[in-house]
Amino acid sequence: MSVEFQELRDAVRQVVDGLDKLGAEQDYWHQCLELGWLMVAAPEELGGLGMGCEAAVAVQLELGRGLSGAPYLPAVMAVSAICDSGLDDKSERLEKIFTGEAITAALVDGGLSASAQTLSGTLNAVLSADSATQLLFWTDDQSLVAIADLSHSAISAQGRDTWDTTRRLFDVELQSLPVADVTVLAEGRSAQTMIKQLRMQRDLGLAADAVGASTALLEMTVEHLNTRIQFRRPLAMFQALKHRCADMKTLCEASEALLISVLDTDSDADVMAAKQMATSHYATVAEEALQLHGGIGMAVEHPCHLYLKRAMLNPHLGTSSAACAESAVQALLDSVA
Amino acid sequence: MSETQLEQFRQEVRGWLGDNIPQGWRAAMTNAEQPAFVELQQAWFKKLVEQGYATPHWPEGWHGGGRSLAEQKVIFEEVARADAPRLILYFVALYHAACTLFECGSQAQKDKYLPGILNGEIWCQGFSEPNAGSDLASLKTRAERRGDKYIINGQKTWSTMAQYADRCLLLARTDGSGPPQAGLTYLLLDMKAKGVSVRPIDQITGDDEFAEIFFDDVEVSVEDRVGEEGNGWAVAQATLASERGLTLVELTQRMRGGLSMLVETLKSQGRLDDPHMRQQLGQVIPQVNAACAVADRYLQKRISDQEQVGDASIVKLYYAQVLRELVRLGVQSEGLAGQYHGGFMRGATQETGNWALDFMNSYNWSIAGGSNEVQRNIIAERMLGMPREPKQWQLS
Numbered sequence: 077m078s079v080e081f082q083e084l085r086d087a088v089r090q091v092v093d094g095l096d097k098l099g100a101e102q103d104y105w106h107q108c109l110e111l112g113w114l115m116v117a118a119p120e121e122l123g124g125l126g127m128g129c130e131a132a133v134a135v136q137l138e139l140g141r142g143l144s145g146a147p148y149l150p151a152v153m154a155v156s157a158i159c160d161s162g163l164d165d166k167s168e169r170l171e172k173i174f175t176g177e178a179i180t181a182a183l184v185d186g187g188l189s190a191s192a193q194t195l196s197g198t199l200n201a202v203l204s205a206d207s208a209t210q211l212l213f214w215t216d217d218q219s220l221v222a223i224a225d226l227s228h229s230a231i232s233a234q235g236r237d238t239w240d241t242t243r244r245l246f247d248v249e250l251q252s253l254p255v256a257d258v259t260v261l262a263e264g265r266s267a268q269t270m271i272k273q274l275r276m277q278r279d280l281g282l283a284a285d286a287v288g289a290s291t292a293l294l295e296m297t298v299e300h301l302n303t304r305i306q307f308r309r310p311l312a313m314f315q316a317l318k319h320r321c322a323d324m325k326t327l328c329e330a331s332e333a334l335l336i337s338v339l340d341t342d343s344d345a346d347v348m349a350a351k352q353m354a355t356s357h358y359a360t361v362a363e364e365a366l367q368l369h370g371g372i373g374m375a376v377e378h379p380c381h382l383y384l385k386r387a388m389l390n391p392h393l394g395t396s397s398a399a400c401a402e403s404a405v406q407a408l409l410d411s412v413a
Numbered sequence: 414m415s416e417t418q419l420e421q422f423r424q425e426v427r428g429w430l431g432d433n434i435p436q437g438w439r440a441a442m443t444n445a446e447q448p449a450f451v452e453l454q455q456a457w458f459k460k461l462v463e464q465g466y467a468t469p470h471w472p473e474g475w476h477g478g479g480r481s482l483a484e485q486k487v488i489f490e491e492v493a494r495a496d497a498p499r500l501i502l503y504f505v506a507l508y509h510a511a512c513t514l515f516e517c518g519s520q521a522q523k524d525k526y527l528p529g530i531l532n533g534e535i536w537c538q539g540f541s542e543p544n545a546g547s548d549l550a551s552l553k554t555r556a557e558r559r560g561d562k563y564i565i566n567g568q569k570t571w572s573t574m575a576q577y578a579d580r581c582l583l584l585a586r587t588d589g590s591g592p593p594q595a596g597l598t599y600l601l602l603d604m605k606a607k608g609v610s611v612r613p614i615d616q617i618t619g620d621d622e623f624a625e626i627f628f629d630d631v632e633v634s635v636e637d638r639v640g641e642e643g644n645g646w647a648v649a650q651a652t653l654a655s656e657r658g659l660t661l662v663e664l665t666q667r668m669r670g671g672l673s674m675l676v677e678t679l680k681s682q683g684r685l686d687d688p689h690m691r692q693q694l695g696q697v698i699p700q701v702n703a704a705c706a707v708a709d710r711y712l713q714k715r716i717s718d719q720e721q722v723g724d725a726s727i728v729k730l731y732y733a734q735v736l737r738e739l740v741r742l743g744v745q746s747e748g749l750a751g752q753y754h755g756g757f758m759r760g761a762t763q764e765t766g767n768w769a770l771d772f773m774n775s776y777n778w779s780i781a782g783g784s785n786e787v788q789r790n791i792i793a794e795r796m797l798g799m800p801r802e803p804k805q806w807q808l809s
Binding site: 407 | 673685696700704709710730786790796798
């Protein structure tokens with residue numbers, strides 16, 4: 077892990093810890109724009125900060141800590157797709173994103189088919205679709221990656237109430253959207269390459285979110301156990317509880333170390349493994365955290381449930397856990413063959 | 414050393430290992446008797462010493478010494494990658510004994526013992542006792558000062574390869590009056606001395622890798638005391654810290670070899686397409702990768718002087734857990750066939766491909782060197798800042 081990575085992470089953490097409400101989409105989005113976090117991964121010649129894709133992961137680690145509801149991840153994906161595209165007006169498009177024109181995307185695969193000259197289908201888990209102006213998407217057959225205006229009459233967005241209230245997910249329906257009306261970023265083989273890249277970024281972002289959130293949640297749990305007195309001693313003095321916290325810490329460390337180790341890989345199997353581990357460890361940490369908080373963890377006034385609900389959602393975003401596991405097996409079989 | 418030089422060194426080590434690893438050692442060690450094992454260890458040790466790869470951690474001036482931590486890591490990684498035998502018989506000598514002497518020994522002690530280590534003297538560790546395991550400081554083996562000698566009486570246990578050892582790193586009690594840690598003294602003991610007897614322990618695997626050591630009025634010269642009388646606990650910490658992380662870099666990397674063996678087993682059992690087995694394999698692979706990443710990250714922290722208390726405990730605890738998962742899956746993938754007694758392999762330690770054996774051996778890592786429970790205490794109390802256990806309880 078580079079010094080630059082750590083410094084960025086520390087800086088973002090300071091801001092996140094300074095915000096007083098977990099999740100708060102507007103506040104987080106404001107910081108993302110104000111402090112240039114959307115620019116970190118884009119190259120300098122296109123107006124970015126040229127810190128590489130891992131810089132966006134550093135930001136997301138800490139956004140996860142605060143359960144940020146801002147649509148940072150789709151924006152990172154869009155920035156990357158535009159940079160890798162053959163468009164002539166990359167700088168102008170990026171400039172718009174950096175100054176607040178939100179571009180969103182689906183956080184799960186599937187739903188969109190291309191027929192003749194139109195696009196139809198429904199994309200699920202599209203983040204903050206009502207506040208975004210544009211949509212990044214790709215077709216199921218991987219022949220096309222494109223951007224469309226969300227205001228187009230062939231596109232409609234329907235908000236979904238999710239248990240996780242820190243994120244706002246939408247179903248976005250495309251009804252015979254003419255291909256002529258979208259901005260094509262990649263087609264054919266280059267679309268496949270771009271989609272692989274975008275999926276990897278999505279999985280990395282979700283993994284970082286999970287690592288950041290589980291780390292914060294463990295801190296919160298330890299603090300609770302240190303201050304709550306029962307049987308005339310802090311709960312943290314009971315070994316049965318201490319050991320569970322030590323196990324949670326070990327899970328956090330494993331997820332983080334694996335995530336950091338795959339930052340410069342081009343193997344999507346390795347990235348999927350990191351995503352699978354981070355989201356499943358986060359789920360375990362969140363289950364334990366609620367139990368260790370006791371009754372107060374069941375109260376809506378306490379933030380425990382926000383972390384738990386996000387932990388329940390995360391494994392279902394990005395590449396599915398089953399697909400992650402299968403790809404790890406396949407990569408191993410290929411390596412020993 | 415620059416990245417390029419380090420890579421060059423890696424190629425050099427890789428090339429040398431390729432040419433020098435005892436050919437077919439796994440087959441030779443299958444169902445081998447212990448003398449054959451000792452012979453292989455001696456020959457492999459000699460080669461590594463000559464090449465300088467056994468002593469990269471020794472100070473400059475010693476043959477092979479003066480290598481940076483980054484270079485040492487390269488050697489351990491390449492040894493794992495090449496699937497070379499582990500130097501089990503010499504580990505205590507090369508790391509625990511040598512590092513203790515370098516850090517705390519007198520010049521006379523260094524002159525007397527270090528050349529012997531290079532010549533193949535075997536050392537063992539005399540720390541644990543039947544009633545002092547996790548609570549090591551409560552140990553009871555007595556060292557009584559008489560003139561310029563200490564007279565040792567007591568018993569040690571779980572001493573790896575003590576039956577072959579020439580010398581012993583002994584932690585004994587010289588004073589029972591104060592706090593337990595304060596009355597300990599660190600001595601270098603000749604295993605051939607009068608009054609020393611060794612009894613190998615029959616283990617559940619069928620091996621006898623560990624032994625008990627009994628001391629009956631054994632004399633140790635005052636010159637063989639390391640550090641001051643009563644300062645043994647601090648010296649023992651130096652011993653235990655000597656290989657921090659390097660072993661685990663090697664062992665976690667070796668689990669990658671374990672994964673390949675697992676694939677072989679699944680193939681031979683015709684279960685490679687069994688969705689249940691595939692799903693479980695898919696869970697273990699990221700864990701093996703993560704264990705490597707955790708160990709690697711820990712060593713990077715050490716290299717850049719950023720190690721924190723408890724970091725090492727996380728590496729060890731996580732390795733022990735992942736290893737258990739891996740070998741358990743091995744046992745499971747063999748089905749009934751794995752319950753028939755298979756070939757017994759020496760010197761491979763964890764991944765022999767005989768999964769039932771490997772499963773039993775995996776308890777070495779969750780019990781020895783600070784059990785998982787001890788590691789959890791360290792992580793909780795010293796990393797997470799949770800309070801210690803109250804100590805009022807008394808034997809009634």
